[in-house]
Amino acid sequence: MALRASSGTATARIDSVGLASPNEEGIEKGEAALLGKQLHLEFGELPAEIRTLLSGAQLPDLGRWAERVLSAGSLAQVFDEPT
Secondary structure, three states: OOOOOOOOHHHHHHHHHHHHHHHHHHHHHHHHHHHHHHHHHHHHHOOOHHHHHHOOOOHHHHHHHHHOOOOOHHHHHHHOOOO
């Protein structure tokens, strides 16, 4: 993974250890917040474990869950992986 020289040492450190960029983290946070709001409107108050799951989720999971919320009849149908 290459270091970027332009935007300072914090970004260079983030890139050097392979962590998400600050921009990607912001996108994940925003998508998690929006999905949380949609889930709350559809299913009511969210359990703490679901809020925790959303706050630590990455973009691929958030996208998959966001698609499922459109047709799910329960939280389990949103988050349970098909076997």
